Amino acid sequence: MVKTLDDNAMPPLIDHVGWRLWRLARQWKTEFDTAMAARGHGWMAEARGAVVGHLRPGGMSQSALPSAMGISKQAVQQLVDELVAEGIVERIPDPTDGRGRIVRLLPRGKQAIADGNEVKLEIEARYADRIGAGRLAALNAALDVLAEGT
Amino acid sequence: MVKTLDDNAMPPLIDHVGWRLWRLARQWKTEFDTAMAARGHGWMAEARGAVVGHLRPGGMSQSALPSAMGISKQAVQQLVDELVAEGIVERIPDPTDGRGRIVRLLPRGKQAIADGNEVKLEIEARYADRIGAGRLAALNAALDVLAEGT
DNA sequence: GGGTATCGTCAAGTAACTTGACTATACTGG
DNA sequence: CCAGTATAGTCAAGTTACTTGACGATACCC
Numbered sequence: 001m002v003k004t005l006d007d008n009a010m011p012p013l014i015d016h017v018g019w020r021l022w023r024l025a026r027q028w029k030t031e032f033d034t035a036m037a038a039r040g041h042g043w044m045a046e047a048r049g050a051v052v053g054h055l056r057p058g059g060m061s062q063s064a065l066p067s068a069m070g071i072s073k074q075a076v077q078q079l080v081d082e083l084v085a086e087g088i089v090e091r092i093p094d095p096t097d098g099r100g101r102i103v104r105l106l107p108r109g110k111q112a113i114a115d116g117n118e119v120k121l122e123i124e125a126r127y128a129d130r131i132g133a134g135r136l137a138a139l140n141a142a143l144d145v146l147a148e149g150t
Numbered sequence: 151m152v153k154t155l156d157d158n159a160m161p162p163l164i165d166h167v168g169w170r171l172w173r174l175a176r177q178w179k180t181e182f183d184t185a186m187a188a189r190g191h192g193w194m195a196e197a198r199g200a201v202v203g204h205l206r207p208g209g210m211s212q213s214a215l216p217s218a219m220g221i222s223k224q225a226v227q228q229l230v231d232e233l234v235a236e237g238i239v240e241r242i243p244d245p246t247d248g249r250g251r252i253v254r255l256l257p258r259g260k261q262a263i264a265d266g267n268e269v270k271l272e273i274e275a276r277y278a279d280r281i282g283a284g285r286l287a288a289l290n291a292a293l294d295v296l297a298e299g300t
Numbered sequence: 301g302g303g304t305a306t307c308g309t310c311a312a313g314t315a316a317c318t319t320g321a322c323t324a325t326a327c328t329g330g
Numbered sequence: 331c332c333a334g335t336a337t338a339g340t341c342a343a344g345t346t347a348c349t350t351g352a353c354g355a356t357a358c359c360c
Contacts, residue, residue, distance in 0.1 A: 061307090072349065077308070098355080099355065100307060131295055143171065221317070224317085224320095224340085
């Protein structure tokens with residue numbers, strides 16, 4: 001019984017939708033991060049970048065971020081602390097709730113969001129060039145339908 | 151100038167391919183991890199699960215793992231240490247290289263891979279039910295083409 | 301107006317890495 | 331065949347991105 005040969009004849013553990021999704025998602029993020037770093041927003045690649053990505057430009061209650069981002073409120077606290085220290089956002093009291101704080105974008109943060117939107121459009125345009133606008137739309141639709149399920 | 155209103159009228163930062171890819175990739179992983187946990191392989195959800203996912207059932211040189219997984223050799227070392235401690239893999243000397251070690255799956259590890267392959271097929275089957283085999287094939291093809299480019 | 305829930309914060313712990321330093325073994329050119 | 335250099339694995343320590351727990355202050359509900 002040539003067990004080792006049989007073993008090695010097994011398919012690679014890599015040929016499935018899940019792996020393909022991860023690969024392209026990682027690649028997309030690398031492209032995004034590289035382009036953002038080139039525009040001076042290298043910090044967007046780190047965890048605090050995700051906070052800015054979830055922020056409405058008009059500002060947002062800090063308490064809304066944990067559920068939106070899927071992390072704990074203490075994690076949000078720490079990330080916002082860093083963004084405040086770097087002058088990307090500020091924390092102001094919530095006029096409608098004595099306990100709450102509003103996280104508001106400073107100019108540097110607003111610029112990052114504007115540049116981020118541009119970069120996303122550029123990447124999407126490159127994708128459309130490669131597979132065609134129709135197939136890209138079909139891809140987006142399929143991703144949406146599959147995500148709905150669970 | 152009603153700046154705040156304009157700000158809030160901006161599109162959500164969430165409506166782009168990159169976000170859709172991340173969302174479905176995360177969801178796929180959650181489905182996979184849940185199914186694996188139900189089969190007694192809860193540890194597959196953690197970092198050391200990725201090592202087993204990259205291992206050929208016949209065994210593999212430890213030195214090949216860092217580049218395959220995209221992490222440092224020291225990180226691989228630590229993860230393999232954990233797997234050895236849990237009786238999932240063993241480290242044996244490489245007969246062809248006095249410096250090297252072969253990381254070889256023990257029965258528990260082989261079972262995890264077998265179960266993992268089953269679970270992947272189940273998830274893929276559910277995907278096919280939802281969008282049809284043809285659209286799923288088109289999705290896979292699109293993901294492959296886009297990943298090629300870098 | 302008292303009980304309970306929520307908001308933000310401080311503190312400490314953990315997972316999953318990283319970089320740096322080191323030893324043992326292998327390969328390579330003269 | 332042997333000095334020089336590269337590679338495999340290991341040990342130690344540091345960093346990042348979280349986590350859970352505890353707590354005071356404010357808000358909400360009956």
